[in-house]
Amino acid sequence: MGVLNVTPDSFSDGGLYFNTEQALDQGRRLIADGADILDIGGESTRPGSDAVPAEEEKKRILPVITELRKGTDVLISVDTTKADVAEAALDAGADIINDISAGRFDRRILSLAAERDVPVILMHMLGIPKSMQVEPHYDDLLPEIKAFFEERIEAAVLQGVKRDQLILDPGIGFGKRHQDNLCLLKHLRYVGGLERPLLVGVSRKSFIGRILHDAPLEERMEGTIAAALISMLHGAHILRVHDVAAIKKAVTVAEAIMYNTRYCGSAESGGTNREHHV
Secondary structure: OEEEEOOOOOOOOOOOOOOHHHHHHHHHHHHHOOOOEEEEEOOOOOOOOOOOOHHHHHHHHHHHHHHHHHHOOOEEEEEOOOHHHHHHHHHHOOOEEEEOOOOOOOOHHHHHHHHHOOOEEEEOOOOOOOOOOOOOOOOOHHHHHHHHHHHHHHHHHHOOOOHHHEEEEOOOOOOOOHHHHHHHHHOHHHHHOOOOOEEEOOOOOHHHHHHOOOOOHHHOHHHHHHHHHHHHHOOOOEEOEOOHHHHHHHHHHHHHHHHOOOOOHHHOOOOOOOOOEO
16 A cells, blocks of 8 residues: 655655645556555644644545546545545545544544445544644553454444455554554554454654664665564555555565465475465
């Protein structure tokens, strides 16, 4: 899943693709680099960010979705918490709703997903983007996140969303301490026990910079690749990234090593072919 932020203030690439033509160029570049999904958003959700009115969000993303839809069959995801924005994006050609609030900020977004019979990504987050990183706390991280997803899955199903249309995102960096991020990535299969596909977004995030002695954004590529591959090996099905070409190559090599059984003969200890989406 390639990230396309049509915003002036996203944490990693805010402002680079705020202009519609620049956003279109970047979207086409991500497709050429091998993205299976484009995730297009018009509201920054970085720590400390403020909400954007729905009309402004639509103004930013709809021309981009409409134009990209004309030229590609790649899946398009709309990154929003607002049902009005999601509905307009679906009308413009989007295929997936990616809601960082998991249907908590605007309850109609779940009934919309059910009505349109489209996949919806439910993400775990403490609080709201404005305050989520102000002393987040868990008594027992993994069970609390699993319980959150169990409740959100039930809420979605009650609104008519088919269970097989749900994708779960543990929300790395969203209301998480440094140690929480590391624990989640190490134990993704615990959340995977809910038997829904997992989406993981680690691209260029601050926990990578911290591990690499406060490395700035532009020096987090290698760390992002490492975190993405660990996520894949621990159960992630979709990787949400900015640098599609590099991650795609890394995943291709990792899959060839881990899941190709042609050469092991009787020593093969098990392993199945899997496909991961970037």
